[in-house]
Amino acid sequence: MSEIKQLDVTIMGREFRVACPPAEEAALLEAVNYLDAKMRELRDSGNVMGIDKIAIMAALNITHEFMNTRVAGGLDMADFKRRIGRMQQTIDESLKEQQQLF
Structure with a gap:
């Protein structure tokens, strides 16, 4: 187990x-730092207001970056789209x- x-x-x-x-702790902490930096970048641009909108825009930007990355040996886009859908559901919940809380 x-x-x-x-x-x-x-x-x-x-x-x-x-x-x-x-x-996976190191990879998770790297992901946290990356997400935090992307969200702060959006906030500091002044174009996106509200933490929920900043989080969604950061998620969309990161997903777009990810989907445009080419992986040697091929990429199962359908599988990744399903995974992204599950992650989005988890984020929404x-x-x-x-x-x-507020």
């Missing part, structure tokens, strides 16, 4: 607790929970 570690991360000054296998 694989061990799952609980990590506290900060994105745009907000704290989140996420579950992660220890072997998390945002609903966060809104209830």
Whole structure:
């Protein structure tokens, strides 16, 4: 059975607790830093207001970057689209929970 570690991360000054296998901790922290930088970049541009909109625009920008990256050996776009859909659903559910806190 694989061990799952609980990590506290900060994105745009907000704290989140996420579950992660220890072997993937470094990659998760790198992803957190990348997302935080993208969200701050959008906020600082002044073109996007509100944390929800900033998060959605950052997700769209990162997804666009990802989908335009070519991977040697081919890329199963259908599988990645399904995964992105599941991630988006998880994000939406998390945002609903966060809104209830305020």
